[in-house]
Amino acid sequence: GQQLNQSPQSMFIQEGEDVSMNCTSSSIFNTWLWYKQDPGEGPVLLIALYKAGELTSNGRLTAQFGITRKDSFLNISASIPSDVGIYFCAGGSNDYKLSFGAGTTVTVRA
Amino acid sequence: ETGVTQSPTHLIKTRGQQVTLRCSSQSGHNTVSWYQQALGQGPQFIFQYYREEENGRGNFPPRFSGLQFPNYSSELNVNALELDDSALYLCASRRTAGNSPLHFGNGTRLTVT
Numbered sequence: 001g002q003q004l005n006q007s008p009q010s011m012f013i014q015e016g017e018d019v020s021m022n023c024t025s026s027s028i029f030n031t032w033l034w035y036k037q038d039p040g041e042g043p044v045l046l047i048a049l050y051k052a053g054e055l056t057s058n059g060r061l062t063a064q065f066g067i068t069r070k071d072s073f074l075n076i077s078a079s080i081p082s083d084v085g086i087y088f089c090a091g092g093s094n095d096y097k098l099s100f101g102a103g104t105t106v107t108v109r110a
Numbered sequence: 111e112t113g114v115t116q117s118p119t120h121l122i123k124t125r126g127q128q129v130t131l132r133c134s135s136q137s138g139h140n141t142v143s144w145y146q147q148a149l150g151q152g153p154q155f156i157f158q159y160y161r162e163e164e165n166g167r168g169n170f171p172p173r174f175s176g177l178q179f180p181n182y183s184s185e186l187n188v189n190a191l192e193l194d195d196s197a198l199y200l201c202a203s204r205r206t207a208g209n210s211p212l213h214f215g216n217g218t219r220l221t222v223t
Binding site for chain 2: 004006031033035040041042043044045048050088090096097098099100101102103
């Protein structure tokens, strides 16, 4: 089963809003990664984090590797319609096996 | 740079049958992993191959097996299919050296009836 707790499970965004999601684990990980998955496609890598405390940005996306190595968050600033999709966090250990959260589904608010 | 490609994109099989899914790694990547993604869930690790040998396995029974070829392409074989094997099967690859993240293909959607 899933080792990671990802929240929120779903969220609605309005264009221009900043959104945030996070992931926590009972286990320590050496790597945290964030992926986005659109319908009918595989997960696409957004940000990879390799060091506790690391804060990394990729355009409007910012992610941090928690100092305890048991959590990570992803922020999206000034959201746009194409930000809709399912976002997954993944924790990696030395063998590079990834453990995934259950995903955060982002939908545009009507 | 060519990404991870998988075939077929969709497949329908009957319970008890066997299936083979195929994957071509991203150019320059020598490690390949397979993941199973059930509907509404995150991917779950099946196994990983490096230098044509399995070097990591998740909580999946032996009827899930794989191969990696000298050109780093890979196959996932599932014997004695069960209804619960219906899922999206994702192949991912990476370089072994350094901090190289996994890159995924678009998957094969397997339906077992």
